[in-house]
Amino acid sequence: MPHFPSRPLSTTSTPPAQNFTYRLAAASSAKRHPPRAPKPQTDFWTYSSTTRNPSPPYLRSTKKDSGEDAFFATTIASSAHDVAFGVADGVGGWQDQGVDPSDFSHGLCGLMAGTAHIHEVDGRGPVRPQWLLQTAYDAVMANPRIMAGGSTATLATLSGDGEMETANLGDSGYLIFGPGKVAYRSAIQTHAFNTPFQMSKVPPKMQAQHAIFGGSTHFSETPAQADVVRHKVRHGDVVVVATDGVWDNLSAQDTLSIVTRVMQEGGYWSTSEDGNKETLLNTTSISSIDHEKDYLPASLATAIMREAKMAGLDRKRNGPFAKEVNYHYPAEGWSGGKPDDIAVVVCVAVDRRVGKQEEERPIKAKL
Template sequence: MPLRIPPSYSTSCNDTNFTYRIAAASAPKGVSPRPPKPGRDYWNYTSTHENPSPPYLRSTKQDSGEDAFFATTVGGSQSHVAFGVADGVGGWQDQGVDPSEFSQALCGLMAGSANIQEGIEENPCKPQPLLQQAYDAVMNNPRIAAGGCTASLGVMDRRGSIETANLGDSGYLVFGPGKVVHRSESQTHAFNTPYQMSKVPAKLQAQYKIFGSTYFSETPADADVSTHQLKHGDIVVFATDGVWDNLSAQDTLQIVSRIMEEGGFWFKSHNFDGAETMINDTLITQLPRTIEDKIQESYLPGQLAAAVMREAKLAGLDRRREGPFAKEVKQHYPGEGWEGGKPDDIAVVVCIAVEEAASDEKPIKAKL
């Protein structure tokens, strides 16, 4: 049995350095729930001080349908990262607009903008301004005639602080060993009507006005912004509503816990009053620093992202499984007769925070 390690650390905020291990997974709703394969359904992306990461990772329509994701280092720093998801509003199909164009462009622009940012210590990257910059670029791009999306993103710095910006019903969870540390709140006007950024052509605006209709068009200024301090080994999961409509926070925790416990990263300690889930500090610190250190299938963030994606996919296709969306339908429209999950596009980004000593880059040691 692994040695019990109390949840405290031997280093202070001033002499520690966090790096991050990231992976993404996605699936368009038309794809069958086959076993996910690396490079086809999920993508590993490392961010460490030892091996420079690729400039950034982003999805394509073929990979994720109307949803999108990105992950990148900020200004090339291996200990500052930005990542997030966006969900194209499917209703634009009725207007002959491809909903993926807005979400994919937004994520691509955020990835590129964060990666080239300079002066991250003097002028740190913030998620809401990053979202605003990408939003402005999409709105001013004549090749994107119309569309809209929700968005949820975060920026992590070398001290383990994550600032998030969440607009709409995409969102994120922060996990510690065996527990949900934080859950973002959805922004909605009404049931199944999330806050959304929109680009509405003048002609369509006139039509809305004539018929007395309304359209929702929030801006990044309407996003909920919050900050969290991560601990060594904490796991952050960002995902679109293709996940959250089908998996609750506890459902997702069970998926994450199974992988973490089977791999020995989390374990049960009975040295307290009752059982408590603890972190295996040694294994977390020794997470592979490059994808080449292990075959892609065994890269821990990739396993987590693929498992969440696959379970959400299966739940969405299960006619007998009552997920969060089905429960809401029954609450708001009891006569609707909705059964089972909600098939949808899915995008997931998973990040594991790893705390290391900044002075000599050696793994930290927990107090015994």
């Protein structure tokens, strides 16, 4: 899997200017759901960091909407500039132990959303994604209502100065898109093919049974083992965070094609006319996406979700998972996609300085 270099962070001793705000949307589809036209509040949800007192105060998934996958998105301490969002994928193998895998993943995302949303009200420092994951993980481990289970997780925080930090544990992941290109793709963490790093809660009784009789191994990583990466986003950058229900069926280039189509159809990207065929960003359109009839992050999230859903059900289209199976186990003869639960969150960065520059640009009088 290609690993793109991170953009350099700015280094300054002066307090950073809070020029960025963020527009978000989440989309999901449980494996058991048939393909359908996405409906708001059923298949996709929208969120903006500029909304005052949003109701509900943050986005979080429900089991009926996304199955064993979960997602969340929220402002940090009701800020107009700082956001946190992410996904978690309940490890399906726990079903063999009589455990609902969604308990762990949905509990984790709900706790991350609530913790981030009220964090600075308590007078603490800035939210960091690995700390946020650790805090939620500790709460899940201590919660007697979540008896057992496991999950992968990918989450990000973005601040008003355009600084982004991510924590990734397992085989969910994220992509960052600039105009017409994949600027960054996260690396997956696996023990072996189809065996991702995962947080686990194994009850003492089950641990004792395994010690005596053996049985399946429960891998048990902690948030301390998550990959942490920092980036600097730019006006109009698109961040896509998703579970392996997306990445097992869509490659980075597949996803770029989807994003490009949506961005070009909406007039957010265009192709230069100078013969270089360079993809250009329409800075004015990005600055005004709050006022568009078709909310851009929702269009992107639903397009990615639908394409991953259709690819997973297509028995003739070999996606990344099929190619990996055929590489590691050629005798299997795997053909087609991999049906799975899907959760995806899309975030679009908006730099208010760009919109302000456009508004202040002098208009030439007609002679």
